[in-house]
Amino acid sequence: MTDRQSVPAAPETADVVILGAGPAGLVLGNLLHAAGVDCVVLERATRTQVQTRSRAGFLAANTVRILDRHGLAERLHRHGREHGVCEFRSEDGRFRLDYGALGRGERHTVYPQHALVTDLLAQYLDAGGRVRFGTEALAVHGADGPRPSVTVREADGRPGSWRAGYVAGCDGRHGAARRSLPPSTVRRHHHDHGVSWLGLLAEAPPSLDAVGYAVHDRGFAGHMARTPEVTRYYLQCERGSSPDTWSEDRIWDELALRLRAREYGPLRQGRIVHRAVVDLESDVLEPLRHGALFLAGDAAALISPAAAKGANLAVLEAELLARALIDDLRHGDAEGLARYSAQCLAHIWRAQDFSQWMVQLLHAAPGPAGGSAFHDSLRRSRLASLRASRSWQDWFAEHYVGL
Ligand code: RFL
Numbered sequence: 001m002t003d004r005q006s007v008p009a010a011p012e013t014a015d016v017v018i019l020g021a022g023p024a025g026l027v028l029g030n031l032l033h034a035a036g037v038d039c040v041v042l043e044r045a046t047r048t049q050v051q052t053r054s055r056a057g058f059l060a061a062n063t064v065r066i067l068d069r070h071g072l073a074e075r076l077h078r079h080g081r082e083h084g085v086c087e088f089r090s091e092d093g094r095f096r097l098d099y100g101a102l103g104r105g106e107r108h109t110v111y112p113q114h115a116l117v118t119d120l121l122a123q124y125l126d127a128g129g130r131v132r133f134g135t136e137a138l139a140v141h142g143a144d145g146p147r148p149s150v151t152v153r154e155a156d157g158r159p160g161s162w163r164a165g166y167v168a169g170c171d172g173r174h175g176a177a178r179r180s181l182p183p184s185t186v187r188r189h190h191h192d193h194g195v196s197w198l199g200l201l202a203e204a205p206p207s208l209d210a211v212g213y214a215v216h217d218r219g220f221a222g223h224m225a226r227t228p229e230v231t232r233y234y235l236q237c238e239r240g241s242s243p244d245t246w247s248e249d250r251i252w253d254e255l256a257l258r259l260r261a262r263e264y265g266p267l268r269q270g271r272i273v274h275r276a277v278v279d280l281e282s283d284v285l286e287p288l289r290h291g292a293l294f295l296a297g298d299a300a301a302l303i304s305p306a307a308a309k310g311a312n313l314a315v316l317e318a319e320l321l322a323r324a325l326i327d328d329l330r331h332g333d334a335e336g337l338a339r340y341s342a343q344c345l346a347h348i349w350r351a352q353d354f355s356q357w358m359v360q361l362l363h364a365a366p367g368p369a370g371g372s373a374f375h376d377s378l379r380r381s382r383l384a385s386l387r388a389s390r391s392w393q394d395w396f397a398e399h400y401v402g403l
Contacts, residue, residue, distance in 0.1 A: 009158075009160060009161075011149060011160075011161040011162055011163045012040075012160070012161070012162050012163070013162065013163045013164070014038050014039055014040040014130070014162060014164055015037055015038040015039060015164065015165045015166070015329055016032055016037060016038070016039040016040075016164060016165065016166045016167070016168060016325055016329075017039070017040055017042060017150050017162045017164040017166075017167050017168070018032075018039055018040065018041045018042070018167075018168045018170055019041075019042055019137045019140075019150070019167065019168065019169050019170055019171040019175060019176060019177055019299075020041070020042075020043060020044075020169075020170040020171035020172060020175060020297075020299070021041050021043035021045075021050050021117070021121065021131060021133075022050075022117065022170060022171075022172060022297060022298070022314065023113065023116060023117060023120070023297065023311050023314040023315055023318070024170035024296040024297030024298075024299070024314035024315070024317060024318045025041050025043070025168070025170035025171070025296075025297070025318070026041070026117060026120035026121055026124060027066075027067075027070075027072070027120060027314070027315050027318035027319065027322070028168055028170060028296065028318040028321055028322050029041045029120075029124050029129055029131075030070065030072060030120060030123055030124050030127070030129070031070055031318070031319065031322035031323075031326070032322055032325060032326065033124060033127055033128070033129040034070065034127065035322075035326045035330065036330070037325065037326060037329050037330070039129075039130070040130040040131070040132065040162070041124075041129070041130065041131040041132070042131075042132050042135045042136075042137050042150070042152060042162070043131060043132065043133050043134075043135065044134070044135065044136040044137070044171070045133065045134070046133050046134055047121070047131075047133050050117055050121070050133075051114055051117060051118045051121065052114055053113070053114055053117070054112065054113070054114055054201055054274055055113040055114070055311070056112075056113040056305075056308065056310060056311035057110055057111065057112050057113065057224060057225075057226050057232060057308075058083070058108045058109075058110060058211075058224070058308040059076070059080070059108060059109045059110075059111055059116070059311070059312060060106070060108065060309075060312040060401050060402065060403050061104075061106035061107060061108070061109075061401055061402070062106075062312070062316065062402065062403045063109075063311070063312045063315045063316070063403070064076065064109050066315055066316065066319050067315065069319075070319075071123075072119070072120060072123060074119075075115070075119045076109060076111045076115075076116065076119065079111065079115065080109040080110060080111030081109070081110050081111075081225075082100075082107045082108070082109055082110075083100075083107060083108045083109070083110045083211070083225070084098060084099055084100020084101065084107035084108070085097065085098050085099065085100065085209065085210040085211070086099060086210050086211040086212070086213060086400075087208060087210040087211070087212050087213070088213050088214075088215070088383060088386070088387070089212065089213070089214040089215070089259060089260050089264065090214070090215040090216070090380070090383055091215075091216075091217070091380075092380065092383065092384065094260075094264060095387045096210060097386070097393055097396065097397070099393075099396065099397035099400055099401060100397075100401075102393050102394050102396070102397035102398075103393075103394045103395070103396070103397030103398035103399075103400075103401070103402070104397070104398055104401075104402060106397075106401040106402060107401065108308075108401055110224075110225055110226065110227075112226055112227065112230075113311055116311075132154075132155075133155065134154070134155030135152050135153070135154055135155060135160070136152060136153045136176075137150050137151075137152050137171060137175070137176035137177075138150075138151045138152060138153060138176055139151050139176055139179065139180045140167050140169070140176060140177060140180035140293050141180070143167065143180070143290050143291040143292050143293035144290070144291040144292075145291070145292075147163055147164075147165070148163075148164055148166075148167050148291070148292045148293065149161050149162060149163050149164070150162045150164065150167060150176070164292070165292065165329065166292045166293075166294065166325060166329075167292060167293045167294070168294050168296060168321060168325075169293060169294065169295045169296070169299045169300075170295075170296050170297050170299060170314075170318070171299055172297065172298040172299055173283075173298045173299065173302045175299050177293060177295055177299050178285070178295070178299055180293070181285070181290055181293075182290065185287075185290065186285055186286070186287075186290070187285070187286045188283055188284075188285055188286075189283060189284045189285075189286070190281070190282070190283040191281065191282045191283065191356075192279070192280075192281050193280035193281065193282070193304055193306075193356075193359045193363075194239070194280075195220075195236060195239075195279075195280045195359065195363050196236065196237050196238065196239045196240075196241070196277055196278065196279045196280065197220070197222075197234045197235065197236055197237065197277070197278050197280065197305070198234065198235045198236075198237045198241075198243055198246060198251075198275060198276075198277055199232070199233075199234055199274075199275065199276050199277070199278050199305075200232065200233040200234070200235070200251060200272055200274065200275050201226070201230060201231075201232055201233075201272070201273050201274040201275075202230070202231050202232075202233060202269070202270045202271070202272055202273070203229065203230060203270040203271045203272075203273050204229075204230070204231050204267075204268045204269055204270025204271075205228055205229060205231065205268050205270075206223070206225035206228075206231045206268070207223060207231065207259075207261075207265070207266070207267040207268045208223060208264075208265070211223065211224050211225075212224075212259060213361075213362055214258045214259045214260065215361075215362055215363075215379070215383065216257070216258040216260075217364070218254070218257065218258055219235065219236030219237070219258065219363070219364075220234070220235075220236040220258070220362045220363050221233070221234065221235050221236070221254070221255055221258035221259050222234035222362075223255075223259060223267075230273075231268075231270075233251075233255055235251065235254055235255060235258070236363060237277060239279065241277060242277070243275040243276055243277050246275065248271075248272055251272060252267065252269050255267055278305060280304040280305070280306060280359060281302060281304060282301075282302055282303050282304050282352055282355065282356070283301060283302045284300075284301040284345070284348055284349065284352060285299075285300055285301065286341070286345060287341040287342075287345075288300050288317075288340065288341040288344055288345065289337070289340055289341045294321055294337075294340060296314065296317040296318055296321050296344075297310075297313070297314030297317060297318070298310060298314065300313075300317060300344060300348065301313065301348045301352070303348075303351055303352060303355050304355050304356075304359055306355050306358040306359045306362060307351070307354050307355035307357075307358045307399075307400070309351040309354070309355055309403070312351075312403050313347060313348060313351055313403065316344075316347060316403055317344045317347075320336075320340060320343055320344060321340060323336055324336030324337045324339070324340050325337070347403060350399075350403075351403065354399040354400070357399075360378075360379065360382070361379060361382055361383065361386075363379075364376050364379065
């Protein structure tokens, strides 16, 4: 090859290459950079796309403690709101659980994920952290060897590569880290809950001062405050349905019906500014370490949004991975890296268990006829137990906010 254009550029280097600038990648980047570890974050999207992606909103008490521990929660405390009440509505009436006063007495902080990502990014960049936006990781190579590499497509379309001591796969469920795992050593446990939600963001103030869960024979409906001006709603919908088949009138009529607005108070309506259909699925990859490649966040395990655990697990795993990498790279202690996978999997399976429990609490069992009367009666009985039993309520509160 004599053409200079076709000679690939020499690989760039970092001790830790982090794939993905979501909550997992950015918490990890902040912690490593603060400890003086040479790292870089490679992110496929632009900075604007990353900072405007609307997703989670409910942060667990433990997530806030982790962010506090590392000085990453200043804006969250200023702009987020504590939240500790949920309300269930069904054919058997309604009841409220003051979960902030039950279980371990912990509350959520409501703070939109895109605001958290914006804060984490600003702090990382202000501290001198390196991020390459518009850089798509294509594959991780040689994770079993001493010096793995990542091939990338740069923002201008040219190929490139990075050499690293370690690679952190924080690039979500469709990322390059998952794609690069050796099929012979990874196990993927996958579960399709058989249920789909139309997720909506409405430019409207919250309609109740609680998270609202409505169980209805037309399907589940949910209400979650995001900010004083924006509210998230969910409507269970047919698998495969297009979000565009739902007119705004149909959305508000259906929400009012399922949330029983006639009995319990009207909904405060506003423009629907975002809509997407989410199929409720869960999966867990085992193990989370493959040589020098570590998985964290959605890349490690996908969890149905029914229990609002995904972003919280991402932050928890990022802190564990950061500690382990710092111990290894700064102090030569590889113990934490050896424990990382098992430690995270214990948290992940507990969260999966609770999320599965929530899915079953909120939906009729899926099936051709919309579920069976047997499952429906079980669901009603479960709701009745939660309404009546203090020990059920404590258990619920501990798992709902906890991680
Ligand atoms: P993210 O946030 O998906 O970030 C991954 C980043 O990687 C980039 N990327 C790549 N970069 C380079 N090369 C590649 N090949 C790449 N492929 C992908 C992407 O552009 C992106 O920037 O993963 P992370 O950091 O693991 O964080 C996970 C959370 O985002 C996710 O679990 C939560 O949003 C889940 N979730 C919720 N979690 C909560 O804890 N509380 C909630 O209230 C909550 N609500 C939700 C949710 C998820 C939802 N959806 C969209 C399923 C509500 C919804 C509707």
